[in-house]
Amino acid sequence: MRLIIAEKPSLARAIADALPGSPKREDGAIVVGDTLVTWCLGHLLEQAPPDAYDPAYKQWRLDHLPILPQQWKLIPRPKARGQLAVIRRLLKQASLVVHAGDPDREGQLLVQEVIHHLGWKGPVLRLLVSDLNRPAVSKALEHLEDNTRYQPLYRAAEARSRADWLYGINLSRAWTLVGRQAGHDGVLSVGRVQTPVLGLVVRRDAEIAAFQPRPFYVLWVDLAVEHGQLRAWWQPGEHHSLDDQGRLLTRAPAEDLVARLPGAKGKLARLETHHKRQAAPLPYSLSALQVDAARRYKLSAKAVLDACQSLYERHKLITYPRSDCRYLPETHFALAQKTLKNACGSDDSLAQWLAGADFTRRSKAWNDSKVGAHHALAPTGTQADMSRLSNTEANVFRLIVRNVLAQFYPMLSFREIKAEFDIAGEIFRAQGREILEPGWKPLFTTRDEALPLPPLHEGEPATVIDQAVEDRETRPPEPFTDASLIKAMMNIARYVEDPEVKRTLRDTDGLGTEATRAGIIETLITRGYLVRQQNALRASRTGHALIKALPEAASRPERTALWEQRLTAIAEQETAPAPFLDSLITDLRELLATADASRMHDAFGSAQGVEVPTRAKLQTKGRRNSGARRSSNGKSATRRRRSNKEPS
Structure with missing residues (x-):
């Protein structure tokens, strides 16, 4: 009997529908001829808590850290015992197992750890399905592979799981305990991905708060040329007071020039025309x-x-x-x-x-x-x-x-034009774009961002018909949104200062993975570290304090992005898991040595950030909205906040 173990019920149903024969449902499985199809419900197993290794670890103490399991243990997740029992029973009937996890690192781990945990010693094949439609699944069923080919992927996923446990358990316990010494009542969760993401937002918020606007000035002219009109902008030379982006910082030179411009005549001194073609954006990740x-x-x-x-x-x-x-x-x-x-x-x-x-x-x-x-x-x-x-x-x-x-669709084809005018001995620049072939562009937008210029030729005369000096102000960075934070996680090298690390990270997948980035943002919101303000994501006071209290290395992206690089090397058989975990333990000891209650106290004392509604306020709001309603468990907010539950 062949047993196929899918990652989730929807995949199991798609596999059963693609098999020849009439599917019959039974408890926790689908029978099709001589094939049994069953499923996991996501991860059925999870890393055991610290007290599974030593009952003393149930109490959180700094002198227990770091907690370093010698023999790793997995335990069933809550609500997973029933399906685990189904798979155990079906394995006793099987002569061959087919691993049908999703075709990625976590999918390999999710099913294989169940097979190992239940003690299966027989042959295992691998089924890779990326499309749930019957033709695609049928084709995948015709191309089963030996699961041993994917052992490096499993080892990388297992190393990731263990490393995340070591990092999260030890650092979360350490900073929660020093937080309590500093007067903070609650768990402070630290993670190898979530904390650097929080660090990105905290640092952006700090830049916005510290931003001091600076005035600058621009001068424009409207010019009459042979075939129409256009607007051009003064390009002040280096002898003027400019910032690092070439913006004019004093108004007087612009006022002096604008007084000489009404009716001034000049010519088009330089004309650059570039014909460009742009391919459509690729299909989405x-x-x-x-x-x-x-x-x-x-x-x-x-x-x-x-x-x-x-x-x-x-x-x-x-x-x-x-x-x-x-x-x-x-x-x-x-x-x-x-x-x-x-x-x-x-x-x-x-x-x-x-x-x-x-x-x-x-x-x-x-x-x-x-x-x-x-x-x-x-x-x-x-x-x-x-x-x-x-x-x-x-x-x-x-x-x-x-x-x-x-x-x-055809490529977008356009002509990019840059024109420099000599007016009153000064340079004025105009640029525009002429669409030659819209190609794929109308599928994405109905407008073109750049306005076309009238037909121009070098040397033609130009006359000023209007002019003005505009007062402007530098603007602070924009707060992160879901879009910009996801993009930052994808392109994390932009936020790295070390040139060598920056070069290395350009080739990695960034901070987090496609499967986890949305969940990381939601976790930070759920734990009260981030707050959504309309479309903006801002750090809370607790989020700011945690980042201030942690060593900088724990809140910056270099460490976790380099982790991903080392995990990729394990998946590609370039290195083994043991050196990676040994290196992590060395880093952990160094980080734990920096946990300090006075630093935490100072961090909370100076922290700024968005206020997160307290549990009491939320409960009051709930009573206003739905009448008097008591808590179903009767526990006080303080007692719940003091829970020693490990962060997940």
Whole structure:
């Protein structure tokens, strides 16, 4: 009997439907001929808590740290025991096991740790499914591989799980305990990804708070030229008082010049024209989609991920969504016309875009050498019924389809023009853009950001018909939003100061993964470290204090991004897990030595940040909204806050 263990029920159903025969449901499984299909519910197992290694660790004490398990233990997650028992029973009937976790590092860990935990010693094959539609699943079932090929991926995932436990348990206990000594009542959670993300927001908030606006001045002229009018801007020379961006810091020179400009004549001294072509944006990775959806529809990263999961699992309209890739397999090209026709049929905008697509075109998006475990998000070819989708699902689906459709449109072709005028012995610059072929651009926007200039030729005369000096002010950095924070996590090298590390990190996947970035933001909000203010993400007072109290190395992105690089090296068999974990333990000891109650006290004393509504305020608000309502558990807020529950 063959037993297929899927990562989740939706995948199990898709596999059962693709097998020859009539599926029959039984407790916790589906039977199809001589094949049993069962499933996990996400992670069925989790790292055991510290007191599973020593009962003394149930009490949080600084002299226990660092806690370093010698033999690692996994325990069933709450509510997972029933399904674990089902898999245990089915394994007794099996002669062959097929691992059908998602095709990524966590998917490899999730199913394989269950197989190992339940003591299976027989053969294991690997099934890789990235598209839940029957043809795709049937094809995957025809190409099963030996699971041993994916052992390096499993070892990397296991090392990641253990490293996160070591880092989170030890540092969270240490800073919670010194926080209590400093008068803070509650758990202070520290994580190898969440804390550097919080650090990004705290530092941005600090830049905004410390920002001192500086005035600067610009001078413009409206010029009459042979074939129309245009506006040009004065380019003050280095002999004037300028900042590092070339902005004029004193008004007097601009006022002196503007007094001489009315009716002044000059000529076009220099004209540069560049013909440029721009390819369509590639199909989406999850993070790229989250960035665009946040900007266009003000959706949180989690809302986009949830919509994608629904489109993938429930509606079967898109391929596997938690992908970091923006390329498609070359085999998808031949099927694209049919796939996109089914995707676009019930939506007016998509149908209009489909009508303009030329399926003889082939962009660089189809490239097997760029596709790893996943490919870019794409429609599956299932007939789309937009009336069955929520508004968010429909908007996200349109974006995914649009970016694939855009691959069948011509390149955007335009002429970029830069003109320099000599007026009253000073340089005035104008620039514009002329669209020659809109190509894919109308699928993304109905307007062009740059205005065209009238026809120009070098040496032609120009006359000033209007002029003015404008007072302006430098502006502070924008607070992070879901879109900009996700983008920062993707391009984390921009926030690294060390040149060597910066060069190294340009080739990594950034901070967090496609699957975790939305969850990291939501976790920081849930724990009271971040607050959403309309579309902005701001750090709370507790968030500011935690970052101030931690050593800088724990709150900056270098460490965790380099972790990802070392985990990738383990997955690619370039190194073993043991040196990585040994190095981490050395770092932990150094970090723990810096835990200091007085520093924590000072951090809370000086911390600024957004106020997070207290539990008492939320309960008062709840009583106002729904009448007198007592807490169901009867515990006081203080007692709940003092819980020693480990952060997850």
